[in-house]
């Protein structure tokens with residue numbers, strides 16, 4: 483397995499990353515065309531597209547073409563290769579060894595690498611600039627590399643996305659057309675009819691925000707790279723299925739008492755002469771069991787916290803190579819502070835916190851530091867020192883450190 487690009491070299495841009503924080507709600511920012519996040523959310527978010535010239539001036543691609551290709555070669559990284567050779571769309575899923583990718587001199591192909599934020603500090607820092615939107619909505623940062631003429635065809639997405647040009651140029655055409663029917667029989671979603679209303683060429687640092695269901699097509703003008711900061715919006719179907727699953731799991735818990743373990747019984751069943759007929763008694767009794775399902779706002783919050791903090795199926799945490807015992811961990815963290823690993827998702831509400839799919843009670847002694855760790859993704863050394871009176875708190879953080887969920891040291 484090739485070495486991970488981001489682990490191979492320490493980041494030479496630590497100073498730069500430290501400045502790349504999200505704007506405050508009422509702070510005008512070049513990222514949003516000198517609008518405040520509040521103005522952006524009110525006028526554009528989920529409503530209409532916005533082109534922002536020089537959202538991030540002097541931007542450099544978070545990682546080189548070679549480093550992106552190396553990521554696409556890893557088993558735990560989701561990547562896709564889309565080619566449009568001889569006017570035919572083709573889609574392949576990674577991993578891709580370097581010699582499985584077409585030559586960079588060949589026109590009209592693109593490599594899409596999902597979740598680059600999970601593997602690269604600079605990509606993670608870039609994504610964090612968008613944390614004026616709740617983490618519960620933030621999905622990932624994808625990077626696409628395309629050769630001249632490359633793209634994924636005219637299509638629409640069901641998610642909000644910021645398309646940030648990080649290298650070279652891309653021509654975007656887009657519009658809010660009604661007809662979103664797709665060409666049949668293709669391996670990817672390509673619109674049957676595409677009638678763009680606007681057309682812009684984006685240069686490095688320029689960004690296009692698109693709400694869901696806007697038809698769009700981005701075609702590389704020469705070799706280019708685009709970062710897509712995407713947001714998740716589960717469907718009502720997915721939420722319902724997952725919530726019912728969560729409730730069923732809870733019913734199976736000993737804490738839910740005998741209710742969940744009660745089994746269907748039919749002591750009043752009469753003998754039958756039509757054995758294949760569904761017994762009305764069965765429908766009645768099962769109806770009574772289902773009518774017993776109840777939930778409140780606490781269950782909804784517990785479901786959302788665990789569901790939305792669950793790492794994607796391909797995420798693998800890397801525990802430290804040489805694990806420090808708790809005492810040494812505390813000594814080091816008192817000097818340098820701690821930070822969440824790039825892959826960790828930590829959410830909280832007034833009652834609980836949710837870390838990588840696990841729900842725990844937010845004890846009152848945690849309220850002093852856990853929300854801060856979740857919101858800033860780090861605890862500075864002097865803040866960590868204040869925790870060290872409570873051995874249960876340092877024990878918890880040591881556990882996260884051993885699992886690779888938390889790292890010693892400041893944010894890069």
Ligand code: SIN
Pocket residue numbers: 592625626633634639643698700708710
């Ligand atoms: C791309 O970056 O090539 C495609 C992004 C998109 O259109 O969703």
Ligand code: CO
Pocket residue numbers: 637638639698
């Ligand atoms: Co798209």
